[in-house]
Amino acid sequence: MTATVSSRSIPVERVARRRPPRSRAAAWAAVTVIGFFGLAPIYWLVVTAFTPDDKAFAFPPSLVPTEITFDHFVRLAENEQLFGYLVNSVIVSVVTAVLSVAVSAYMAYAFSKFRYRGRSSLMHLVLASQLFPQALLLVTLYAVFSATGLLGSYTALIVSFTTFTLPLCVWMLKGIFDTVPSTLMEAAAIDGASRWRTLHQIALPLAAPGLVAAGLFAFVRAWNDFIFALTLADPDRQTLPPGLVHTYLGEFQTAWPDLMAASLVVSLPVIAAFMFLQRYLVGGLTAGAVKG
Template sequence: MTTAEAPVQTVEEPVRPTPPPAARKLRRRPDRIRSSIAAWTAVAVIGLFGMLPMYWMLVTALSPKGQAFQFPPKFIPTEITFEHFRTFAENEQLFDYMVNSVIVALITAALSVIVSTYMGYSFSKFRYRGRKSLMNFVLASQMFPQALLLITLYAVFRQFGLLGTYTALVLSFTTFTMPLCVWMLKGIFDTVPDALLEAAAIDGASRWRTLHTIVAPLAAPGMIAAGLFAFVRGWNDFIFALTLANKDTMTLPPGLVNTYIGEFQTSWPALMAASLIVSVPVVAAFMFLQRYLVGGLTAGAVKS
């Protein structure tokens, strides 16, 4: 005989009601508040980390010599003096160094942009034998420390009689800024559609005219970003300017060191005041060209 199987009874779980949208928003609100607090805290810490040295430079530059070295240090000076800024303005030699920095930095920026534009356009839009090897060679040049080539460049420039000239400084600065500028502009040229170049060729435009009248205006933000990078590199360099220049062609970084840092004594307040003054052109350039800089650095990030 077979026994009848007992029916299996299933217990249905109660259906939980879906909370209304207003309740869901209230539940997510604490998470959003915590995320906002964490984000703003991180921004404040990073901003404090970046601005505290600048603030300390300003405090040191505005403090008299006696207060600049007291311990514990004062973050808010009790006495303010502009003597150190006046000392910079009265030093004619420092103005000569500034003129040299402007000349070298501007020529470096212009030469880097011109050469990098042609090289980046060639790597992006032309196909020829050895192209990839040359691209890798340009990229690999960034892997070597720049100071490692200082002795070689010194010997080469000495052999050609270029030591102590603007040419030595411009060529050395351009050598180290050009690889990054080339790859930056290549990424921007990659975003230019080939159909646009083909349409220009159908209309009878030469490759030279296509580059200068069609492609170059589209890549203008990237060219400005590359030029700004090269300008800052030529403005801030210390070791090459100290080694390859003489007293007449020396730029500001080694000039400030030779002026304010001695063997037995260092005038820190005057050096901080001079450092703030010479940083004004770079800060002004970044503020004026900020939108071009951001556009140039991000233009080649995504290929259309």
């Protein structure tokens, strides 16, 4: 079966060349439509961020801004409280990412390279924790952190975020460790390397793209969370999502242009991280996806 498929395999370039013009047009149309849905909200966010308050609510709305202002960015720069939320976001997200990668790397390595009773059940148990709606766990976590005196601290946020990111990180990294040939470990053992050294000096460097992908996933998860950050952290330890809501969404009105300007600015670190690390991210997410 495999032989038949491989004998019929055709280079990708030739497949593309042979595609009839009509199907190519359809593909482009599909990409354009999907791109529009993906990019239109971002375009609107950028336009609103630069639109004066009284023009932002104009009816009918204008797709192209007729007047541009930087007032919202100036107000944002002058808001010290938002800077505090930003610092909190960075602390919580970075520590969550580091902790998630550290813990999930050891778990994934153990799942991938050791054979022991209950391994498969444990792996599925880890994954099963993803089946619960996270909001359901909020009340329980609140009670636990309250009883342990951690409520309101960074620790409460970091521990809860790490809890939620671990299952996916573990499975992602397990797939990557599966692709590292066991013969390498055996060779290291023959050369006298301990298991600890084999993991740190052979397996982890080879899994670097996966570690980056897992770290980014955990970082973004912590960066974007709203409800846990609002509930478990003190007001002075809250992160940007609740901070932005608190600052711009009020009982009576929403400062949409200011909110859009702030959203644009706070997205920049995540965008920069993705651009800088995207080759690792793609490699890390797809590694181990295909066997053989």
